[in-house]
Amino acid sequence: MKTKKKLPALMSAKYRGRTASYGCVLAGWLILEVMMHTGNLSSLFTSLLVPVCCYIVAAIGLNLNVGVSGELNLGQACFMSVGAFTAVCLSGSLARTIPAPLPRLILSILAGALIAAIFGILIGIPVLKLEGDYLAIVTLAFGQIVKSLITNMYLGVDENGFHFSFVDNQVNMAPGGKMLLNGPMGATGTERISTFTAGVILILLALIVVYHLMYSRSGRAIMAARDNRIAAESVGIGIFKTKMLAFAVSSCLAGAAGALYGLNYSTLVPAKFDFNTSILLLVYVVLGGLGNMTGTIVATVVLVLLPELLRSMQDYRMLIYAVVLILIMLLTNNETLKTWVQKLKKRYTAKGGTAHDTES
Amino acid sequence: MKKYRLIKAVISSAAAVALTCSLAACGNPSAGNEGAIRIGGSGPLTGPAAVYGNAVKAAAEMAVEEVNAKGGLQFVLDFEDDTHDAEKAVTAYGVLKDWGMQVSLATVTSAPGAAVAPMYQDDRIFAITPSGSSLAIIYRDPDNAADPYGNIYQMCFTDPNQGIASADYLSTHTDLGTKIAVIYKNDDNYSSGIYAKFKSQAEADGLEIVYTGTFDDSNASDFTVQLKQAQDAGADLVFLPIYYDPASLILTQANQMGYAPTFFGVDGMDGILTLEGFDTSLAEGVYLLTPFSADATDDLTKNFTDHYQKKMNDVPNQFAADAYDCVYAIAQACESAGVTPDMSASEICDKLTAQFTSMTFNGLTGQNVTWSASGEVSKSPKAVVIKDGVYVGVDN
Numbered sequence: 001m002k003t004k005k006k007l008p009a010l011m012s013a014k015y016r017g018r019t020a021s022y023g024c025v026l027a028g029w030l031i032l033e034v035m036m037h038t039g040n041l042s043s044l045f046t047s048l049l050v051p052v053c054c055y056i057v058a059a060i061g062l063n064l065n066v067g068v069s070g071e072l073n074l075g076q077a078c079f080m081s082v083g084a085f086t087a088v089c090l091s092g093s094l095a096r097t098i099p100a101p102l103p104r105l106i107l108s109i110l111a112g113a114l115i116a117a118i119f120g121i122l123i124g125i126p127v128l129k130l131e132g133d134y135l136a137i138v139t140l141a142f143g144q145i146v147k148s149l150i151t152n153m154y155l156g157v158d159e160n161g162f163h164f165s166f167v168d169n170q171v172n173m174a175p176g177g178k179m180l181l182n183g184p185m186g187a188t189g190t191e192r193i194s195t196f197t198a199g200v201i202l203i204l205l206a207l208i209v210v211y212h213l214m215y216s217r218s219g220r221a222i223m224a225a226r227d228n229r230i231a232a233e234s235v236g237i238g239i240f241k242t243k244m245l246a247f248a249v250s251s252c253l254a255g256a257a258g259a260l261y262g263l264n265y266s267t268l269v270p271a272k273f274d275f276n277t278s279i280l281l282l283v284y285v286v287l288g289g290l291g292n293m294t295g296t297i298v299a300t301v302v303l304v305l306l307p308e309l310l311r312s313m314q315d316y317r318m319l320i321y322a323v324v325l326i327l328i329m330l331l332t333n334n335e336t337l338k339t340w341v342q343k344l345k346k347r348y349t350a351k352g353g354t355a356h357d358t359e360s
Numbered sequence: 361m362k363k364y365r366l367i368k369a370v371i372s373s374a375a376a377v378a379l380t381c382s383l384a385a386c387g388n389p390s391a392g393n394e395g396a397i398r399i400g401g402s403g404p405l406t407g408p409a410a411v412y413g414n415a416v417k418a419a420a421e422m423a424v425e426e427v428n429a430k431g432g433l434q435f436v437l438d439f440e441d442d443t444h445d446a447e448k449a450v451t452a453y454g455v456l457k458d459w460g461m462q463v464s465l466a467t468v469t470s471a472p473g474a475a476v477a478p479m480y481q482d483d484r485i486f487a488i489t490p491s492g493s494s495l496a497i498i499y500r501d502p503d504n505a506a507d508p509y510g511n512i513y514q515m516c517f518t519d520p521n522q523g524i525a526s527a528d529y530l531s532t533h534t535d536l537g538t539k540i541a542v543i544y545k546n547d548d549n550y551s552s553g554i555y556a557k558f559k560s561q562a563e564a565d566g567l568e569i570v571y572t573g574t575f576d577d578s579n580a581s582d583f584t585v586q587l588k589q590a591q592d593a594g595a596d597l598v599f600l601p602i603y604y605d606p607a608s609l610i611l612t613q614a615n616q617m618g619y620a621p622t623f624f625g626v627d628g629m630d631g632i633l634t635l636e637g638f639d640t641s642l643a644e645g646v647y648l649l650t651p652f653s654a655d656a657t658d659d660l661t662k663n664f665t666d667h668y669q670k671k672m673n674d675v676p677n678q679f680a681a682d683a684y685d686c687v688y689a690i691a692q693a694c695e696s697a698g699v700t701p702d703m704s705a706s707e708i709c710d711k712l713t714a715q716f717t718s719m720t721f722n723g724l725t726g727q728n729v730t731w732s733a734s735g736e737v738s739k740s741p742k743a744v745v746i747k748d749g750v751y752v753g754v755d756n
Binding site: 043083167183185189195267 | 445451455471474475478503504546549576625
């Protein structure tokens with residue numbers, strides 16, 4: 001990977017998937033930036049840019065965990081929650097010492113990613129040693145625990161330092177103090193410092209990390225452990241270590257995504273990152289294709305935009321959204337369509353993209 | 361087989377064109393709305409909080425129709441769904457802005473309102489929320505109630521005000537009970553916001569709180585434990601700063617236990633008499649502080665309740681009443697400030713903020729309503745007691 005690759009090499013079968021992912025993101029970013037600067041992007045879509053980036057990053061992480069490593073994770077949103085609230089608290093408390101938004105954003109995202117990864121590792125230590133669907137159960141429970149904990153946490157900062165109380169709000173601050181966490185109200189009055197460019201950079205970083213992992217020695221070990229645990233163990237692959245690697249990277253990416261998300265809104269409630277959000281991320285991954293990062297990006301963009309584009313349907317919006325979801329599910333699993341796509345693929349690969357092929 | 365490539369090319373280019381068109385600004389003012397002031401707003405029309413959003417939407421539509429029927433200034437309303445989610449409220453705000461919103465009802469619920477408030481300020485669009493009661497909607501620094509946005513107003517009481525008013529009322533009416541138990545929902549802004557202020561004001565007023573019980577979304581179906589503990593603590597008054605749904609269950613279960621303290625609620629209790637499947641005789645003797653009661657006999661309330669019942673087949677709650685008042689307040693301010701539909705949102709904003717801080721408004725939810733420059737409403741909550749299935753006013 002260290003040598004500079006020529007363009008044809010990027011199009012070869014080995015790199016095509018990766019090139020498509022990076023190409024998609026860069027092209028999307030370019031088009032949207034141009035539209036934004038020429039004033040052609042509507043307010044609706046401008047407001048969707050950052051959250052879409054966040055969901056893409058979290059979904060890429062989840063796909064590494066679910067698609068590549070083969071462990072079901074039902075709590076990706078709670079890692080986003082951990083990252084988001086870490087970032088919001090850090091950004092809020094650093095507002096006076098570092099007034100410039102960009103370094104504060106970078107620091108907050110790093111902190112969010114780090115704390116989420118630590119939580120991921122802590123959960124992974126007992127659970128990933130077991131064989132079976134225990135990760136799904138534990139992440140499901142962890143999601144509820146995180147939501148309840150944050151709902152009951154009160155954290156304030158004033159000139160005397162931090163004040164913390166649990167369950168019952170007993171934080172008494174000097175005038176001018178700021179509540180970083182306010183129980184069920186979550187964080188309010190957050191400075192909005194997230195930008196679309198930061199989101200795109202985060203997606204590219206996520207792709208680089210995930211692809212480098214997938215196509216490395218450790219990545220092959222992860223996939224081997226997924227496909228046949230016993231065979232993988234027999235050739236000396238440490239199952240726990242490989243699964244832990246995938247899970248930790250996945251939760252780290254979710255934390256970074258959450259951090260970006262939290263700093264994009266002036267208010268953030270713990271109830272936002274509930275079980276439904278986790279399932280939604282899982283839907284993006286499954287419909288995009290397990291292990292397919294480009295598919296995940298496309299599915300996330302389409303499924304986040306869809307309910308907004310259906311606003312003209314008024315009351316039937318969510319009904320139609322559900323119908324479309326079912327249709328996508330059926331169509332992507334349709335045998336006739338699959339063989340058709342396979343045929344198309346074969347044609348392209350056989351003729352190398354240029355020569356006319358023989359009639360079938 | 362060039363056919364496949366052709367089909368693929370056609371499909372992908374069609375998709376690209378469709379996407380680009382949808383991304384581009386489509387906020388061209390549609391014909392037919394010319395000469396009308398555009399009022400925007402968002403609220404939960406789907407999801408668990410949909411009952412509030414739909415009530416607000418229906419009442420606001422009704423008010424717009426009535427105002428338009430009078431002649432004079434014409435209004436047109438676009439009310440978007442935000443599913444009680446901050447993210448969706450921000451996108452709904454984008455939709456409204458693309459549509460060309462000039463004045464707004466902000467949001468129905470608190471957290472989404474706090475998310476869009478800074479955007480209303482950035483774009484200088486006047487907003488008045490019917491029912492977003494959190495301080496974070498009108499203050500940039502809600503912890504100190506400082507740095508108000510200045511162009512966002514509230515039609516309902518703020519949560520802290522309700523808590524303070526309740527504690528003050530109880531301290532001057534000791535005949536209702538002296539040993540107070542509180543049961544509140546600790547994962548809800550509204551409920552814990554009222555409780556926090558009630559507690560500090562109760563201490564200041566020298567009230568005795570003997571028991572505090574909490575519940576959240578996951579255990580809102582059984583209150584026997586909290587009620588038993590309240591009973592054991594000797595509470596003769598139970599303060600319920602919660603919505604009517606769980607409150608109805610508390611009343612039912614207290615009745616089954618044979619525990620009969622005085623129950624005291626706030627405006628969220630309004631609606632309990634119209635709850636389906638609830639035996640209203642259990643609500644006899646319940647006190648509540650509310651700005652609106654659908655059973656009031658003045659012409660304005662009667663007229664509103666009749667029309668609303670015809671339209672929605674349901675008795676209006678205070679959310680509906682607040683929304684109705686919001687539209688009338690906007691209309692009144694626009695008339696007297698000489699606002700015309702061709703003005704920009706920021707021009708209208710300047711004129712309306714000047715009006716709202718100086719005008720007096722008479723509506724369903726209060727007489728002689730005024731607003732402070734920070735956007736907080738000033739009106740007096742009415743204490744009512746439920747007798748024979750209707751609200752009866754208690755003199756304060």
